Amino acid sequence: MEARSITAEVPMSSRMSDPVELVPELADVSAALFKATGNHSVPRGTIGLIQLRAGQIVGNTYLTVLHTDLLRKAGESEERITSVSSWQDAPYFTGAERAALALVEAVLQPSAHGERVSDELFAQVSEHYDPKALTTLMIAIGQVNFFIPVALIAKPVPGRTFAEPWV
Numbered sequence: 001m002e003a004r005s006i007t008a009e010v011p012m013s014s015r016m017s018d019p020v021e022l023v024p025e026l027a028d029v030s031a032a033l034f035k036a037t038g039n040h041s042v043p044r045g046t047i048g049l050i051q052l053r054a055g056q057i058v059g060n061t062y063l064t065v066l067h068t069d070l071l072r073k074a075g076e077s078e079e080r081i082t083s084v085s086s087w088q089d090a091p092y093f094t095g096a097e098r099a100a101l102a103l104v105e106a107v108l109q110p111s112a113h114g115e116r117v118s119d120e121l122f123a124q125v126s127e128h129y130d131p132k133a134l135t136t137l138m139i140a141i142g143q144v145n146f147f148i149p150v151a152l153i154a155k156p157v158p159g160r161t162f163a164e165p166w167v
Contacts, residue, residue: 005048012157014155014156014157015154015155016153016154020149026074030147033139033143033146034143036136037136037139037140037143039109039132039136041071041129041132041133041136042129042137045071045074046096046100047136047140048067048070048076049071049080049084049087049093049097049100049101049103050100050103050104050137050140050141050144051063051140052067052068052081052084052147053085053087053101054104054108054141054144054145056085056092056138057104057105057108057109058108058151058152060151060152062151062155062156062157062158063144063147063148063151063157064101064158065158065159066158067144069159073136074164077092079092080092082085087101095127095128099124099125099128100125100129100130102121102125103117103121103137103141105123106118107141107145108141108145114137118123125137
C-alpha cells in the first residue's frame with residue numbers, strides 16, 4: 001500500500017456510513033457503557049481526561065477532537081485540556097487524575113518491563129479509587145477502547161458527534 005504524502009490534505013469525509021445505521025444495537029451498547037461510567041464514583045471530568053488521552057495515544061483525530069470538545073462543554077480549562085498529552089509534568093492535575101492517566105497509558109501502551117499494569121501501578125491507583133471507582137475506571141477505559149476500532153476503521157469526520165450524520 002502506498003503511503004500518503006505528509007503534505008497531502010486529509011479528506012473531510014467518513015470511510016463508512018454511520019455504524020449505528022448498519023448495526024442499531026450499537027446504540028444500546030453505547031448507552032449502557034455511558035450509564036455504567038456515569039455512576040458518580042469517578043468524576044465525569046476524570047473520565048473525559050482519560051478518554052482524551054486514549055485518543056491521543058492511538059493517534060486518532062476524531063477521538064481527540066470529540067473528547068476535547070466534551071471536556072470544554074463540561075467547563076474544563078484550556079490549560080488542563082491542552083496539557084493532557086504532557087500530564088506527567090503539568091501542574092493542573094490531582095493525584096487521582098494522575099493515577100487515572102497513568103492507568104490508561106499503561107493499558108494502551110506496550111511495556112518493555114513485563115505486564116502493562118504492574119502491581120505497583122495498581123497499588124498507586126488503588127490509593128485514590130475504591131473498588132467501585134476502580135471498576136468504573138476500567139469500564140471507562142474499555143468504553144473508549146470499544147470505540148477505537150470504529151474511529152480508526154470508519155474514520156468519522158472530526159468534530160461531528162455520533163449523533164450527527166457521518167457522510
